[in-house]
Amino acid sequence: MRLSELLHSRVVDAAGNDVGRVHDVRLVQDGPLVGTFGAAFRVEGLIVGPAIAGARLGYRRSGMTGPFLLAAPLRRLHRRVKFVPWDRVAELGRDTISISGSADDLDEPEPLPTA
């Protein structure tokens, strides 16, 4: 599987409700050891939400504070973005990902620090 097969896929919950599209894939470095890199990254979950302009500008990061005129509306839009833990992924379709349970149970993704 490729990362690009997950990105932009539509996500629906168990009742068929639309959750949004995959904006990004969160990785955590706690996988098996690989070569000189150390622990491999594994998929922790999906960042899912409605189509938002500027979804890849980094305004989900905790250190992104400006410029205010851009940051304020983008932060407000990103409140509708949800985090889907990988263990809730029930089925990977060609363009649609089904998750278990309800979309209402999903939390917002934890903001990551700026790199």
Added chain:
Amino acid sequence: MSEHVGWAGRPRRLRRLDAGLSLLDRQILDRDGRLSGKVDDLELTPPEGDGSGPPVVTAILSGPGALARRLRGSVGAWLESVHSRLHPSAEPGPARIPFGVVKEIAATVGLSVRKDDLELSRFEDWTRDHIIGRIPGARHAPE
């Protein structure tokens, strides 16, 4: 954020990143700092055993073979077609960099090996030798 027990029993925060934001389209530099392509996609592999559980990032995919899938639509199909026609292999795939040779992920992605030791430049080399090199005057390019 979950914590693991690290050296001397102290809790250690696990490193997290969003793949699209922090890895895709980043410049790749080899051991000697030479430009070695961009991160165009990632290979995700189910864990060993019964294959259930979260996939693991096993390789960086780079070059037109990887980019074509990301572009999708007619542009992606065209790029994949051109790549497969020009590539020396019968079944060309994207250039694959095992994650085990990745040294660092920052503003760029640093590798612990030389560019020439990877399959990255096979498509470039073939295009240089068979197409660019046959254009009159192409052999006189300055080093």
